[in-house]
Amino acid sequence: MAPDRRTEAAAGGAQVALRHLAGRAAAAAVGRNQRRAAQLAISGLLIYYVTAKSIQISDRSLLVLLNGLTAAALYFLMASGFTLLFGLVRVTNLAHGGVYLLGGYVALSVQRATGNWLAAAGLGFLFSGGIGILLYVLLRRLRGEGLRETMVTLGAAIVMADQALAHWGGVPSDLDPPAFLQGSLPLPASPLLYPKFRIAVIGLAILAGLALWLLLYRTRLGMVIRAGVDDRDMVSMAGIRVELVFCAVFVLAGGLAGMAGVAGGTYLSLAQGEDNRVLLASLIVVIAGGLGSLRGAGAAAVLVGLVEAFAQTHHAILSVLITFGTLIAVLALRPHGLFGRPVDARL
Amino acid sequence: MRASERWRRVAWPLAAACIGIVVVPITASDFVLLQIVIKSLWLGIAGASLAFLIGQAGLISLGQTAIFGTAGYMMAILTLSYGLNIWLAAACAVASGPVAGLLVGLLSSRSSGLYLMMLTLAVGVFAFFFGQQYQPITRGHTGFNGFESPVIGDVDFNERRPLFYVTAVAAVLIVVALRYVAGSPAGLAFRGLRDNRERLAALGYNPAAVTVAAFAVSGVAAGIGGVLSVWYNGAISPGSIDITRIIELLVVVTIGGAIRIEGAFLGALAVTLLRNFASDFTNRVETLVGAAFIIVVLFSRHGILGLWLEARSRAPQVFESLRGQLRPRSRAAAGPPAR
Numbered sequence: 001m002a003p004d005r006r007t008e009a010a011a012g013g014a015q016v017a018l019r020h021l022a023g024r025a026a027a028a029a030v031g032r033n034q035r036r037a038a039q040l041a042i043s044g045l046l047i048y049y050v051t052a053k054s055i056q057i058s059d060r061s062l063l064v065l066l067n068g069l070t071a072a073a074l075y076f077l078m079a080s081g082f083t084l085l086f087g088l089v090r091v092t093n094l095a096h097g098g099v100y101l102l103g104g105y106v107a108l109s110v111q112r113a114t115g116n117w118l119a120a121a122g123l124g125f126l127f128s129g130g131i132g133i134l135l136y137v138l139l140r141r142l143r144g145e146g147l148r149e150t151m152v153t154l155g156a157a158i159v160m161a162d163q164a165l166a167h168w169g170g171v172p173s174d175l176d177p178p179a180f181l182q183g184s185l186p187l188p189a190s191p192l193l194y195p196k197f198r199i200a201v202i203g204l205a206i207l208a209g210l211a212l213w214l215l216l217y218r219t220r221l222g223m224v225i226r227a228g229v230d231d232r233d234m235v236s237m238a239g240i241r242v243e244l245v246f247c248a249v250f251v252l253a254g255g256l257a258g259m260a261g262v263a264g265g266t267y268l269s270l271a272q273g274e275d276n277r278v279l280l281a282s283l284i285v286v287i288a289g290g291l292g293s294l295r296g297a298g299a300a301a302v303l304v305g306l307v308e309a310f311a312q313t314h315h316a317i318l319s320v321l322i323t324f325g326t327l328i329a330v331l332a333l334r335p336h337g338l339f340g341r342p343v344d345a346r347l
Numbered sequence: 348m349r350a351s352e353r354w355r356r357v358a359w360p361l362a363a364a365c366i367g368i369v370v371v372p373i374t375a376s377d378f379v380l381l382q383i384v385i386k387s388l389w390l391g392i393a394g395a396s397l398a399f400l401i402g403q404a405g406l407i408s409l410g411q412t413a414i415f416g417t418a419g420y421m422m423a424i425l426t427l428s429y430g431l432n433i434w435l436a437a438a439c440a441v442a443s444g445p446v447a448g449l450l451v452g453l454l455s456s457r458s459s460g461l462y463l464m465m466l467t468l469a470v471g472v473f474a475f476f477f478g479q480q481y482q483p484i485t486r487g488h489t490g491f492n493g494f495e496s497p498v499i500g501d502v503d504f505n506e507r508r509p510l511f512y513v514t515a516v517a518a519v520l521i522v523v524a525l526r527y528v529a530g531s532p533a534g535l536a537f538r539g540l541r542d543n544r545e546r547l548a549a550l551g552y553n554p555a556a557v558t559v560a561a562f563a564v565s566g567v568a569a570g571i572g573g574v575l576s577v578w579y580n581g582a583i584s585p586g587s588i589d590i591t592r593i594i595e596l597l598v599v600v601t602i603g604g605a606i607r608i609e610g611a612f613l614g615a616l617a618v619t620l621l622r623n624f625a626s627d628f629t630n631r632v633e634t635l636v637g638a639a640f641i642i643v644v645l646f647s648r649h650g651i652l653g654l655w656l657e658a659r660s661r662a663p664q665v666f667e668s669l670r671g672q673l674r675p676r677s678r679a680a681a682g683p684p685a686r
Contacts, residue, residue: 158637320476
């Protein structure tokens, strides 16, 4: 499709959507549902703004889209483990960023020693799964005391960040992608090229999402995990060893974070402070999506990734403010996140 | 009777604080006074605002650095960018604390528990990035340097001792004020929010309004802490309110113990001591701080203060059991006479 026709189609679509939204906002305002009216008005403004901006620079917006999806993929890998852990064990794991960093760094060391990316990724995955077990053991004493568990993970995060600094230093470093994922791929209907590895990261996240879905909804372990999210006392009453399941989820969450660390360490870089950045991004994703909801994590990862990429391209100065503004807006309108439900998150 | 008892409970700590204010600057070396005492005092003031929120209202706020930073930046901007009179600027900066607290409270008034923690974390990080990125007002990454504390006659507040007196008196006043609020009917409402939000609502209170009020009260302490930190450091930058600072504040309050407001000062002292003296032995001070933090959390529900209170409440039992062990022996000694 020629760029001008594409632009026209986008403008037409946006116009229809805007008219629809305006009508609903007006109806809501008449019906005195002020919150709904405000929601609709805000989303209308966002749609207007995004299309108005992207119509001007169409090829760039394709890049923004892809960058956003790559970031979304990384955030989903982080957020899915985080949200599973919260949903089942009710632990807010603030050491998740530290696991990301350590997983990435271990993979880096393995790659420097063997030169093999796949071996590095595998060992990074295993190592961070092992950290998951450590965290499980550390938190065992405090089961059910949300605040103290969170504090312990915070302490673990401080220790991990300092140990990473001690062993791998403060200079940013990165992994080399495997040979078959080096170079770039031409994009369809565009003269642009896009790095293969970034596309592979998007694929990895989709695969991980599918695998998680299969695990949760098609296996016995998944059934137990889902039941545990709803009522873990009943599950242990049914004769299932919940502690073992908890441990498995810790390993799974750690492994996912490590995988994210390997991916992020390859296409971004590993450095001091990166753990906090990724932890914050995935926190935003998890909270905006609703704590404990895998579906919410997916949807919010895409939302946050796109908003972030868009803001970085068009408003570099205010980019982070826009990302956090999105979260604050989502939470102010929906206190439990997009797909969340009022779980007993009391501390 | 009750009044005199209450007075006694207030009088001893107050007397101790007054003696401390007189004795510490005489006995402490310059290094200890500046690097440990004054630092842990202003860190403790900022921590007290969080200890009040956590201990009284059950609100775990990670957005206190936003309030702290607002006041600190206000102090620096008004004097260095606009050349305002330093006392007027200080008054404005202190007043901006509760206003910022009100705003943070309004944003988070609808959530509680973990969600509130996350939302306030977002607010805190938002404040950091605002300082970092909004250069026209905040001067970006470098922030403000070369702040000069006020001078009245011969008293120069850039000097250690005057700075110590100001900080210590502020700390005592804040503890007294926060304890007064905690003991008032408003304090009862805050504890209602902490213990049972639904029941508080059923009693006719508006939990959201109580949340906002708690944040505004804590904003006073956080604001004063922010202003004093600028007086102490002579500078403020986004680094003063970044995520490590957010965590530091939580660590301070948790290590000290949030059940009492004074716990924040205990925690601030512990962390400052650890930072200062552990660096002589090892480069991995942060690992040590993190490990100490984990150990305190694992073994005590209310930090160091909790350990002390538990020991004190157990002391009579221990004493009793000791006496119990002694008594049979003495009875045996004075037992029936031998035939």
